[in-house]
Amino acid sequence: MRHSKLLIPTLKEDPSEAEAISHKLMIRAGLVRQLAAGLYIYLPLGLIVLDKINRILREEMNAIGAQEISMPVLHPAEVWQQTGRWNEIGEEMFRLKDRSGRDMCLGMTHEEIVTWLAAGEIRSYRDLPQTWYQIQTKLRDEARPKSGVLRTREFLMKDSYSFDADEKGLDKSYQLHLEAYKKIFERSGLKFYVVESDPGMMGGAVAHEFMAPSPAGEDEIVLCECGYAANIELAKSIPTKPEFSDWKLEEVATPDSRTIDEVSAFLKLDKRLFIKSLIVVSQKGPVMALVRGDQEVHEKKLRRLIGEFRPAHKEEVKEFTGIEAGFIGPIKCKLPIIADESLKEGNYVTGANKEGYHIKGIVPKRDFTADFADIHAAKAGDGCPKCRKTLASEKVIEIGNIFKLGTKYSEPLKAYYLDEHGKEKPIIMGSYGIGPARIAAAAIEQNHDENGIIWPLSIAPFQVQILPLNMKNESVKKTADEIYQGLLKEKIEALIDDREASPGIKFKDADLIGIPYRIVVGEKGLKEGLVEIKERRTGKVEKIKTEAAVEHIHKKLLQ
RNA sequence: CGGGGCGUAGCGCAGCCUGGUAGCGCGCCUGGUUCGGGACCAGGAUGUCGGAGGUUCAAAUCCUCUCGCCCCGACCA
Numbered sequence: 001m002r003h004s005k006l007l008i009p010t011l012k013e014d015p016s017e018a019e020a021i022s023h024k025l026m027i028r029a030g031l032v033r034q035l036a037a038g039l040y041i042y043l044p045l046g047l048i049v050l051d052k053i054n055r056i057l058r059e060e061m062n063a064i065g066a067q068e069i070s071m072p073v074l075h076p077a078e079v080w081q082q083t084g085r086w087n088e089i090g091e092e093m094f095r096l097k098d099r100s101g102r103d104m105c106l107g108m109t110h111e112e113i114v115t116w117l118a119a120g121e122i123r124s125y126r127d128l129p130q131t132w133y134q135i136q137t138k139l140r141d142e143a144r145p146k147s148g149v150l151r152t153r154e155f156l157m158k159d160s161y162s163f164d165a166d167e168k169g170l171d172k173s174y175q176l177h178l179e180a181y182k183k184i185f186e187r188s189g190l191k192f193y194v195v196e197s198d199p200g201m202m203g204g205a206v207a208h209e210f211m212a213p214s215p216a217g218e219d220e221i222v223l224c225e226c227g228y229a230a231n232i233e234l235a236k237s238i239p240t241k242p243e244f245s246d247w248k249l250e251e252v253a254t255p256d257s258r259t260i261d262e263v264s265a266f267l268k269l270d271k272r273l274f275i276k277s278l279i280v281v282s283q284k285g286p287v288m289a290l291v292r293g294d295q296e297v298h299e300k301k302l303r304r305l306i307g308e309f310r311p312a313h314k315e316e317v318k319e320f321t322g323i324e325a326g327f328i329g330p331i332k333c334k335l336p337i338i339a340d341e342s343l344k345e346g347n348y349v350t351g352a353n354k355e356g357y358h359i360k361g362i363v364p365k366r367d368f369t370a371d372f373a374d375i376h377a378a379k380a381g382d383g384c385p386k387c388r389k390t391l392a393s394e395k396v397i398e399i400g401n402i403f404k405l406g407t408k409y410s411e412p413l414k415a416y417y418l419d420e421h422g423k424e425k426p427i428i429m430g431s432y433g434i435g436p437a438r439i440a441a442a443a444i445e446q447n448h449d450e451n452g453i454i455w456p457l458s459i460a461p462f463q464v465q466i467l468p469l470n471m472k473n474e475s476v477k478k479t480a481d482e483i484y485q486g487l488l489k490e491k492i493e494a495l496i497d498d499r500e501a502s503p504g505i506k507f508k509d510a511d512l513i514g515i516p517y518r519i520v521v522g523e524k525g526l527k528e529g530l531v532e533i534k535e536r537r538t539g540k541v542e543k544i545k546t547e548a549a550v551e552h553i554h555k556k557l558l559q
Numbered sequence: 560c561g562g563g564g565c566g567u568a569g570c571g572c573a574g575c576c577u578g579g580u581a582g583c584g585c586g587c588c589u590g591g592u593u594c595g596g597g598a599c600c601a602g603g604a605u606g607u608c609g610g611a612g613g614u615u616c617a618a619a620u621c622c623u624c625u626c627g628c629c630c631c632g633a634c635c636a
Binding site: 011015017019034036089090091092108111142143144299403467469471472473502503504505506507508520522523524525 | 560565570571572585586593594595596597598627628629630631632633634635636
């Protein structure tokens with residue numbers, strides 16, 4: 001393509017609204033423009049990248065026998081009502097009515113629709129297994145769109161759904177997707193982890209997420225060299241053990257020291273020797289949650305045990321315990337207590353339930369009773385639950401997920417089939433998603449320098465860019481054009497910067513746009529019959545005979 | 560939804576505190592000179608100061624309301 005014929009509005013300065021690197025660079029390199037919060041226009045270059053990613057998605061999905069279909073974005077409410085999600089899902093679903101007053105919604109995902117289709121079309125075990133996918137727009141009224149295209153209200157998603165006769169079949173479909181996803185992300189040039197994830201309200205028991213490490217990510221995972229890797233939302237960990245003393249029960253005055261930080265500093269004791277007491281209000285009333293002083297309660301873990309809850313207000317703490325927040329503790333506490341399992345052993349300091357005092361020498365189980373469970377958030381430094389080595393943590397972008405759904409959707413939507421014995425059974429389903437825009441953003445997050453994007457070859461908008469440095473010089477112009485035509489003849493994706501702009505502008509824009517290979521055609525080199533081939537990633541420059549340039553690039557692309 | 564920040568030319572920003580002619584850089588247009596890392600000279604165009612209401616002789620500036628965008632948190636099937 002000719003640069004002069006393409007809309008590539010690059011920006012010299014960082015846009016004020018962008019924070020994440022990928023967001024800044026996508027705007028600066030002229031890939032996208034923001035229409036409103038969480039709504040983006042893809043400009044030519046951005047769309048080419050998305051298309052290249054989608055091509056990889058299609059190839060790998062087709063390779064595992066998945067069939068492409070296309071489902072509507074606008075859905076009738078009834079299907080969602082049948083699975084109960086019409087009511088379960090709150091404000092995140094865009095809802096509307098058609099002209100006759102019928103309730104409709106915009107699809108945030110397509111389990112309902114695809115299952116409706118399966119219910120109608122799959123009759124027999126002979127029809128199974130099936131895997132259907134689409135690359136389709138999803139709409140979610142996100143509470144907080146952010147980080148450019150990483151979290152938007154309208155986005156493209158490759159979603160596939162598997163239909164099997166039994167669990168064994170599902171395992172196979174699941175495994176096929178797992179492998180296909182690995183190939184997709186590898187081909188996209190991403191560094192990523194496969195982690196255990198929380199199936200949440202999707203249903204089934206097993207789920208994995210594909211996570212691309214990046215500081216712009218909104219998720220966090222813990223990982224171990226033994227291979228253990230999990231979303232922090234469900235990660236288990238073995239906290240390090242402090243050295244316990246044989247303290248006898250004893251009240252200690254701790255005036256004005258309320259938080260663990262304050263009390264541990266005041267008493268000059270390891271934070272791990274404290275019990276942190278929190279009061280939360282669940283739907284069944286107040287509950288006391290205990291974790292060690294160095295730990296945080298993980299809300300999702302606790303929620304799984306006691307249901308919805310919120311932290312108690314200061315006044316409520318006093319109302320429920322009779323004592324001011326900061327000095328409460330499990331001793332003689334009348335509320336139900338849930339304690340983190342790391343507190344099963346040891347001898348601790350905790351609030352004395354007496355203003356201005358803490359109590360030392362508390363031995364859990366002996367001095368108070370509680371239900372013990374894993375409610376602490378895993379963190380870097382904790383021990384791996386599998387091998388006990390030290391866990392690390394990392395910020396990540398969720399680029400894909402796979403869920404075993406089971407019969408969560410097939411039962412309510414009556415997607416049944418007849419087995420070999422003529423018996424009616426629900427279809428066993430799986431659901432698998434990938435966000436192409438997130439692949440693009442993650443690729444930028446992981447591949448850039450201070451000058452701009454460094455695209456992985458597989459998803460770069462072009463493979464090669466030609467820079468004729470001076471368009472007014474006939475031989476520069478002619479040589480550049482010959483090379484351009486030569487590349488096209490070899491089916492190499494080439495962009496030629498045929499603008500009448502100064503060399504500086506061309507170099508800067510080229511760095512920003514980040515095309516992997518650059519051929520520089522300048523007067524200087526031409527005098528010796530040479531052009532330069534520069535690799536964007538390494539900055540490595542080779543001087544090549546003009547007439548060998550096309551062949552040289554061709555070889556590089558084949559590597 | 561809770562907390563914070565910001566809306567002034569296409570982009571990035573100053574001006575606001577202390578009311579009185581709306582500014583800077585980049586970009587854009589014209590002409591010329593340049594042409595290996597965002598060139599130079601000369602000339603030029605561009606604003607309902609996010610919106611509404613109020614105070615005032617006078618509002619970008621003060622007050623009230625409202626809309627939008629960003630960040631932190633909550634939420635995220």
